[in-house]
Amino acid sequence: MTDASPSSHRQVIIIGSGPAGLTAALYTARANLQPLVFEGLEPGGQLTTTTEVENFPGFPEGIQGPELIDRMREQAKRFGAECQFEVVTKTDFSSRPFKVWVEDSLYTADAVIIATGAAAKWLGIPGEHELVGHGVSSCATCDGFFFRDKTIAVVGGGDSAMEEATFLTRFASKVYLIHRRDSFRASKIMQQRALDNPKIEPLYNTHVVQVHGSKDTGVTGVTLQDATDQTTRDLDLQGFFVAIGHKPNTDVFNGQINLDPNGYALVEPGTVKTNISGVFACGDVQDTKYRQAITAAGSGCMAALETEKFLEALHDTTHAVTA
Numbered sequence: 001m002t003d004a005s006p007s008s009h010r011q012v013i014i015i016g017s018g019p020a021g022l023t024a025a026l027y028t029a030r031a032n033l034q035p036l037v038f039e040g041l042e043p044g045g046q047l048t049t050t051t052e053v054e055n056f057p058g059f060p061e062g063i064q065g066p067e068l069i070d071r072m073r074e075q076a077k078r079f080g081a082e083c084q085f086e087v088v089t090k091t092d093f094s095s096r097p098f099k100v101w102v103e104d105s106l107y108t109a110d111a112v113i114i115a116t117g118a119a120a121k122w123l124g125i126p127g128e129h130e131l132v133g134h135g136v137s138s139c140a141t142c143d144g145f146f147f148r149d150k151t152i153a154v155v156g157g158g159d160s161a162m163e164e165a166t167f168l169t170r171f172a173s174k175v176y177l178i179h180r181r182d183s184f185r186a187s188k189i190m191q192q193r194a195l196d197n198p199k200i201e202p203l204y205n206t207h208v209v210q211v212h213g214s215k216d217t218g219v220t221g222v223t224l225q226d227a228t229d230q231t232t233r234d235l236d237l238q239g240f241f242v243a244i245g246h247k248p249n250t251d252v253f254n255g256q257i258n259l260d261p262n263g264y265a266l267v268e269p270g271t272v273k274t275n276i277s278g279v280f281a282c283g284d285v286q287d288t289k290y291r292q293a294i295t296a297a298g299s300g301c302m303a304a305l306e307t308e309k310f311l312e313a314l315h316d317t318t319h320a321v322t323a
């Protein structure tokens with residue numbers, strides 16, 4: 001591994017480029033901190049796999065997810081943020097300056113903002129990936145509105161599946177709740193709320209093996225397989241929501257900051273502070289509850305303001321020592 005050259009030292013490095021990372025970039029750039037943003041494997045994050053975004057304030061006609069991200073990136077760059085399409089492969093936060101590697105290249109920073117997001121888990125069945133944004137979704141809050149008076153299905157047996165199915169009954173005429181086992185793992189209260197809803201029909205011991213439809217027609221149905229006797233049958237529907245959990249992108253921070261048992265970055269409640277002073281986490285990488293573009297952007301702003309405060313204090317301490 002090469003040593004960090006003086007040119008690869010930054011006041012702040014931001015890892016991740018979804019709404020959290022790019023908002024942190026905008027704010028730190030406007031504070032004259034010249035942030036370096038490593039955009040990661042999926043520049044722009046989950047918004048780039050979304051089509052129409054109708055719930056980001058300021059866009060009354062809606063905006064395509066990738067365009068929203070492009071505009072956020074442009075706004076941050078206008079004030080001096082540097083964005084690199086690189087993937088961080090290793091970090092060391094055991095001492096300052098913090099170390100961040102992209103393969104063999106070492107970068108150092110006085111502060112780090114982690115905004116690597118989380119990825120929705122998918123079933124990996126034929127038709128699913130192709131129809132994301134055309135009837136297949138992993139976010140009821142984002143896409144439920146498009147399914148007014150439609151028949152839809154939600155897959156999963158955890159709290160997310162219960163919550164999404166219940167939420168979707170506001171729009172859909174019928175919601176199948178499909179689970180691979182004979183009972184849900186969700187909390188009793190959320191199960192009960194879902195099962196008491198007359199629009200929800202649970203289908204237990206059922207696997208979904210294929211999603212049907214095209215980009216022109218949208219989703220038209222799914223093929224189900226009975227887990228006990230392996231028989232298959234088709235079910236007509238227009239929307240297919242996958243709610244089988246998320247995986248936070250924290251592999252490179254393992255052992256560097258405290259993570260919860262599911263791998264999410266742990267922050268002091270109500271803040272973006274990790275257990276390492278000067279390392280902040282914002283957006284979905286630390287959010288198991290809200291997971292919205294706007295909440296991610298808000299926490300990116302919080303991380304930037306905390307970074308400013310942290311760097312000011314660091315600067316004051318350094319000056320006091322050297323004076």
Ligand code: NAP
Nearest residue numbers: 123156157158159160161163180181185243244245246288
């Ligand atoms: P989760 O609890 O891990 O549940 C995932 C569900 O998806 C499980 O029922 C699992 O089935 C199923 N699943 C996983 N992989 C699958 C596959 N390949 N095919 C079919 N089914 C699959 O995830 P979550 O529901 O997203 O919840 C994550 C955490 O957030 C939990 O701690 C939850 O309590 C919390 N949460 C809380 C709230 C709330 O309180 N309002 C709302 C949402 C989430 P098996 O049961 O067979 O393993």
